[in-house]
Amino acid sequence: MNGSRLLGTGSALPAKVVTNAELAERVDTTDEWIVERTGIRQRYIAGEGETTATLATAAARAALADAGVDASSIGLIVLATATPDNTFPATATKVQAALGCNGGIAFDVAAVCSGFLYALATADSLLRTGMAKRALVIGAETFSRILDWEDRTTCVLFGDGAGAVVLEAPSGGDSGKNAPGIIASRLHADGACHDLLYVDGGPSTTQTVGHVRMKGREVFRHAVVNLSSVLREVLDEAGVSADEIDWVVPHQANARILDATAKKLGLAPEKVIVTVDVHANTSAASVPLALDVARKDGRIKPGDLVMLEAMGGGFTWGASLIRL
Numbered sequence: 593m594n595g596s597r598l599l600g601t602g603s604a605l606p607a608k609v610v611t612n613a614e615l616a617e618r619v620d621t622t623d624e625w626i627v628e629r630t631g632i633r634q635r636y637i638a639g640e641g642e643t644t645a646t647l648a649t650a651a652a653r654a655a656l657a658d659a660g661v662d663a664s665s666i667g668l669i670v671l672a673t674a675t676p677d678n679t680f681p682a683t684a685t686k687v688q689a690a691l692g693c694n695g696g697i698a699f700d701v702a703a704v705c706s707g708f709l710y711a712l713a714t715a716d717s718l719l720r721t722g723m724a725k726r727a728l729v730i731g732a733e734t735f736s737r738i739l740d741w742e743d744r745t746t747c748v749l750f751g752d753g754a755g756a757v758v759l760e761a762p763s764g765g766d767s768g769k770n771a772p773g774i775i776a777s778r779l780h781a782d783g784a785c786h787d788l789l790y791v792d793g794g795p796s797t798t799q800t801v802g803h804v805r806m807k808g809r810e811v812f813r814h815a816v817v818n819l820s821s822v823l824r825e826v827l828d829e830a831g832v833s834a835d836e837i838d839w840v841v842p843h844q845a846n847a848r849i850l851d852a853t854a855k856k857l858g859l860a861p862e863k864v865i866v867t868v869d870v871h872a873n874t875s876a877a878s879v880p881l882a883l884d885v886a887r888k889d890g891r892i893k894p895g896d897l898v899m900l901e902a903m904g905g906g907f908t909w910g911a912s913l914i915r916l
């Protein structure tokens with residue numbers, strides 16, 4: 593049987609845009625280097641009063657409005673973030689309180705840039721078992737607050753934002769690749785790659801928040817291999833060929849990774865949703881943000897077959913195939 597159905601999407605971005613040229617005034621970089629190596633032209637950076645929870649709540653409200661359902665019908669909130677408002681409680685509980693739908697399940701998922709894929713598969717599993725009827729799945733980040741603004745190899749890459757989807761438990765009926773709902777999901781982690789992408793602080797080690805550290809070239813190499821492999825797994829599981837996919841909504845880390853992964857699978861580049869130019873890498877927020885942009889601008893339509901995929905710190909990676 594197909595999994596949960598997607599009822600609506602929403603997203604939220606901080607008010608402030610920072611261009612590559614503005615960054616070049618702070619660190620030793622250029623607009624040309626950033627655009628050529630990553631495809632990034634600008635990013636949104638959270639200002640005073642904007643936090644992971646406020647962005648997540650705004651994205652959630654937009655998703656509820658898009659779905660046409662009331663917050664009171666949400667029995668489960670799974671929020672993916674590596675930049676929670678507080679070490680505890682979960683940022684999901686702050687969102688729940690802000691939406692006024694207290695009493696259901698609410699927790700955070702920590703899988704960094706793959707967080708939304710982990711959150712989606714987790715929420716889908718809980719909905720399938722009857723733990724709740726409707727869920728909000730949110731990816732929200734304020735990565736600007738864990739960046740080392742002196743380190744040009746990382747600070748130019750990331751931005752802040754949030755994206756959310758409303759999911760409804762499967763109700764039986766049609767299933768398979770032509771019926772609506774999540775058709776197949778696969779998740780992976782390889783903890784041996786910790787040192788290639790991590791934050792050098794935390795409550796139990798340094799008692800500080802820490803900063804992002806990344807060996808970019810090695811992450812890049814792993815990303816293309818791992819993403820191609822998990823996409824192949826999901827296609828095989830679903831019995832779908834790459835050319836049947838209408839849209840791929842990838843984690844937006846680097847335009848070159850998107851191109852290389854699409855090429856490896858034989859996917860047409862025009863089927864790949866790209867927002868890295870305007871959002872930069874928003875970690876767990878990037879997939880739902882890009883999904884919302886492409887639904888709202890009319891590219892992704894009801895009935896389309898959509899592949900979501902991401903890879904990030906851990907390493908973690910995953911993909912989900914969904915018929916809208």
Ligand code: UT7
Nearest residue numbers: 621622625629705744745748808809811812815845846904
């Ligand atoms: O979201 C989680 C997953 N993350 C990713 O998928 C990121 C994957 N990695 C990447 O996207 C790319 O590796 C980067 C964009 C991070 C870097 O691109 P690259 O083509 O792999 O460059 P590189 O790290 O090999 O650096 C090339 C040169 C170096 O100088 P030398 O050693 O050749 O003299 C760097 O010091 O570029 C230099 N460099 C910069 N120059 C100007 C590094 N950062 C900058 C910068 N501005 N911001």
